[in-house]
Amino acid sequence: QSALTQPASVSGSPGQSITISCTGTSSDVGSYNLVSWYQQHPGKAPKLMIYEVSKRPSGVSNRFSGSKSGNTASLTISGLQAEDEADYYCCSYAGSSTLVVFGGGTKLTVL
Amino acid sequence: EVQLVESGGGLVQPGGSLRLSCAASGFTFSSYWMSWVRQAPGKGLEWVANIKQDGSEKYYVDSVKGRFTISRDNAKNSLYLQMNSLRAEDTAVYYCASGGKIQPTPRYWGQGTLVTVSS
Numbered sequence: 001q002s003a004l005t006q007p008a009s010v011s012g013s014p015g016q017s018i019t020i021s022c023t024g025t026s027s028d029v030g031s032y033n034l035v036s037w038y039q040q041h042p043g044k045a046p047k048l049m050i051y052e053v054s055k056r057p058s059g060v061s062n063r064f065s066g067s068k069s070g071n072t073a074s075l076t077i078s079g080l081q082a083e084d085e086a087d088y089y090c091c092s093y094a095g096s097s098t099l100v101v102f103g104g105g106t107k108l109t110v111l
Numbered sequence: 112e113v114q115l116v117e118s119g120g121g122l123v124q125p126g127g128s129l130r131l132s133c134a135a136s137g138f139t140f141s142s143y144w145m146s147w148v149r150q151a152p153g154k155g156l157e158w159v160a161n162i163k164q165d166g167s168e169k170y171y172v173d174s175v176k177g178r179f180t181i182s183r184d185n186a187k188n189s190l191y192l193q194m195n196s197l198r199a200e201d202t203a204v205y206y207c208a209s210g211g212k213i214q215p216t217p218r219y220w221g222q223g224t225l226v227t228v229s230s
Contacts, residue, residue: 038156045206045223047220089156091158098170102155102157102158104155105155
């Protein structure tokens with residue numbers, strides 16, 4: 001039950017775009033289009049930003065987008081805003097034994 | 112509006128037990144996978160357990176197998192986590208989360224309840 005691999009931190013200036021990667025294996029990210037991304041502000045519960053690789057829940061800004069290539073999923077945030085500063089976690093379905101696995105999280109700093 | 116409200120957290124001694132509850136509203140509870148996810152202080156999210164809509168399938172992270180039991184009562188729109196033989200490393204905020212109809216990855220989250228295991 002190994003965690004997915006995310007960079008510990010990324011940063012960008014307001015208005016710029018950033019991408020956070022999430023690397024798994026052929027048993028999780030690579031096998032299923034069931035990758036989700038969550039945003040978590042300090043002291044708050046996680047919030048779903050992307051599900052099933054690239055789908056956005058109602059109410060989530062279209063500045064957030066997701067994609068996948070092979071065993072790596074990515075979250076892109078365009079037009080960075082100060083309120084985007086938060087921790088971001090990826091999550092993938094991992095089959096019938098492990099079921100769900102999370103990434104270690106990425107701290108996004110808006111400079 | 113989907114609402115998930117956890118309760119039952121608190122301070123417990125190592126080796127002790129605690130039962131967490133999650134009251135769900137705003138959606139058809141019996142139609143969705145449900146999860147418990149925890150977050151140790153200053154750490155990332157860790158999936159703990161999942162349960163299928165009818166309770167027929169349950170899955171656990173290795174570190175809690177044999178100690179934690181996930182269950183649900185669809186008549187009461189409630190999810191539970193019975194935690195036995197608690198250890199210091201179980202100290203975390205425990206979140207209840209609803210999944211999808213077909214797949215179990217979390218979508219909506221509660222605000223969490225803090226469990227502290229300490230003597």
